[in-house]
Amino acid sequence: MSAQEERDALTLPPALYDQALHVLRDSPDGVPPLRGFSISQQPEPSEIPLSREAARSAIRDALNPLPDDSATLHRRFARLGMDRRHMRLIRSAVADLPLPDDQREAARSLGRQLTRTGTTGPAVTAGLALLVRLGEPEDIPYLSVLGLFRDFTLLAVDALDILDRRRAAVVWLAVYARRAELRPLVRVLWTGDRQAICTELVALPAEPRFLSSTVARRIAEAARLADLLDQHPSDTPLLARTGRLLVRMGCSRYGPTDLLVYREALTLYESVVTRARLLPPTLDNHATLLSLALDMSSGSGVLLDWPPGRRVSLLESLGRLLAEPRWASLPDTDAGEAHQRLRAGWIRRTGRQPFGRPATPGVLRVEVVAGDPVDRAPVETRILLDGRPVVPEFCARGPANSPDFLLDEGLLRAGSEPSEVQLAEAYCTEGCCGALYVTIQRDGDQVVWENWRRPSTMPGSREPAPELAAYRFDAVVYDAEIARAETDHSWSWPARLIKAGLVEQPDLLSRWDAKRGWISSGFEDPDTTVVTFGYAPGLGSGKPDGIPLQFRWVVPDDGTAREAQAAAALRRLAKEDPKTYGQVCGGNRERAEELGFSWPEGA
Known part of the structure; x- marks a missing residue:
């Protein structure tokens, strides 16, 4: 080590892990503050930043070969001018790094050194990225603390999701559940008080402005909701809140990914539907059960790994329950209760929709689904192929396009000339995260859907999305289904x-x-x-x-x-x-x- 390097080593700031641990211990009751921590005492960004391509090349050089000790990587990053602007590129480079079996243990050791002793954002980012690939249970405490730094939260949560899904959810909520109304629940989730968790879950406001699909999923994971429900099988407020969290997870406005990656989704569907008879027949509970039925009939709930026949069985049981007089006789609402009047009207129009049309293999099915208006759920043109909803299965970045666009404009009709149709657009716009397109054309006595276009990867994945096959339909049957959908105004506002x-x-x-x-x-x-x-x-x-x-x-x-x-x-x-x-x-x-x-x- 040169004399300059020795002097630099003597003046290094404390490890970021130690900084976070110190702040956490000084926080009231040991609970992290809203929005987590920010990294302090970091080097100022260089005045003349590297271009993106130059930075990528420099990072690859710094990682090749991987050093045996963290100090070497610190020096390489410092010499190359790496700062917090390059942390995302570092993460990507480590994710793509070849790691043969004979190098994995050394890489794991380096990742642990960097996360425990790293003093800069780039160095700790490299360590976290290595532990996303190589982490083990002993790394969970370090990942949990470093995840409280906003710069590291998503990377630490990615690593924790593999090792301890509950802890990953708690860390995510500690940083990202920023509504003041959610903080009492976040506090008890952090401390792990099971009885208090149950109490705060029931008190949790369930309106969309408080519960995005991701917040709902992370709450369910952090609370170990399936276990909690089994421990309190007769707790109807908890059962109702569980149903609402399931509804929010399956909300298509921001894409159905949260429901599909939630490991206990099937268990919760089973628990809520089989115990639904315990719930009082209120408008809110009716809306919850109807929303779940719509999702199990034509939404993302169809795509879960159901045992043969179980989804249909649960749907039928919900249909029988909601048809009983105590549920079907909706209460009158006063003129001043606008949201209740809206919800009651929606239930009257939509109440039997998810129980009416079983899927037919090989046949296109078009379902216009108007979600709960109190939840501001979108009106979607749900398209099912072989009984499976196309948009959440093929794109999963937002809801299916509205009937105003697809049906009122006749875009799903098949003509002799090929027509490319947008079936869905990402909630953040096509320019950001893409859209789903298909080309529709009549071919003799058949209609063909082919030449699909969609984002190159599915949400949350770096793997290329597989190519989609062409679908062929009997033209007479196809035309009849499109005509039926276009003239159906039963759902209309x-x-x-x-x-x-x-x-x-x-x-x-x-x-x-x-x-x-x-x-x-x-x-x-x-x-x-x-x-x-x-x-x-x-x-x-x-x-x-x-x-x-x-x-x-x-x-x-x-x-x-x-x-x-x-x-x-x-x-x-x-x-x-x-x-x-x-x-x-x-x-x-x-x-x-x-x-x-x-x-x-x-x-």
Whole structure:
């Protein structure tokens, strides 16, 4: 070692593991603070950073060959200017590193040195990445503490997921469960107080804003929920909360990956469905059981590794239960209970859907599924091939596209010319995480689905996604199924019926020099319908005098049947100029004043 290296060794900061352990011990009750820890006393990033490709090459050189001691790797990284900006590249390089059997023990030893004594983010990242591949139970305490650093959480959790799924979930929740309402549960999960865990689970708010699919899954893992339910078989509040967590895990809005990777999913389905008779027949419990049935019928729940016939058996038992008078007789709700009225209407429309149409091998099945409106669940066009839902099985990055897109526009119809159709888009947009496409074409007396396009890997995997086979359908049967799906309005909200009316009668708006915009249920208040339209003189004849001004008309739910509400809205459009009751919501102030309208305050 050179004299300079000796001086550097004398001035090294404490190991990051020791820093984290010290902060944790000083935390109240030994429970980590919200959002975990940040790395302190790290070298400042170099003023002239390496390019991405240069950094990749430098990291490969630093790791080849793997040194026998952590100090050597520290020096290599320091000499190359590695800092926290390069930690993701280091992780990727270690994941791709060839490790023959005769080198694995030495690599494991290096990983342990780096995680226990590493003083910089890049060095500890390399150690954690090695333990993702080579970790053993003795590494769990070190991974748990280092995972409290936000820079290391995901890497440490990846390693813990292999070794101790419960501990991985506790660490993940400690850092990422950031809603204050979740902190009491996180605290008892960290301390491991089983009775307190049961109490806090029941008290847990179950609304979507508190429980994403990943938070729900991590809570179930951290609480060892299947064991907890077995220990309290008659605890109906715990049973109801378990059902809600299952519903949230299977939520398609962000992709079904959480349900599919949750190892105890089948056990929880079995427990909840077989004990469902213990639950009181409230609207909330009815919505939970119906949501589970929809998922077991046409959602991601179908893809679990069910024993032969068991899924159908459980579905049938749920169908019989929800058809009993005490469940089928939904309570009346007061006009002021908007969310309960919404939920009751949804149950009346959707209540028998998951129990009606068994899958037929070799036949396409299209199910339009409107999820629980109180949960803000999306309306999906679920497509099943051989009884298995295409989107969660082939893409799993978001919900299936809406019927407004796939059915109202006739995109699933098969013509003589090939047509590429987007079946689903990642919840974060196609440009970020991709989409699922298939090409549809009529071929004589058959319809062919082929030339699938999807992301190159499945969520949470580095392995290439396998190629998808072509599917062939009898054209007569195919056309009948698409026609049935396109004309089925049983699930529709008033918004869709209003849109359908305006498509059929465009003159309802054109007579007022207006043109249809987007129409949907209100996002902030799903108990309303939002109709938007553009206006400019001459727009109705296709020759607008200038840029159109945008208007927004909010139609409240008056409690009548959705068909009656849609018909009333269309009659009003026929008789009254919508500019007299809609509000300007787009364009610009000058254009609004030019046309004689007030510009909205604060816009």
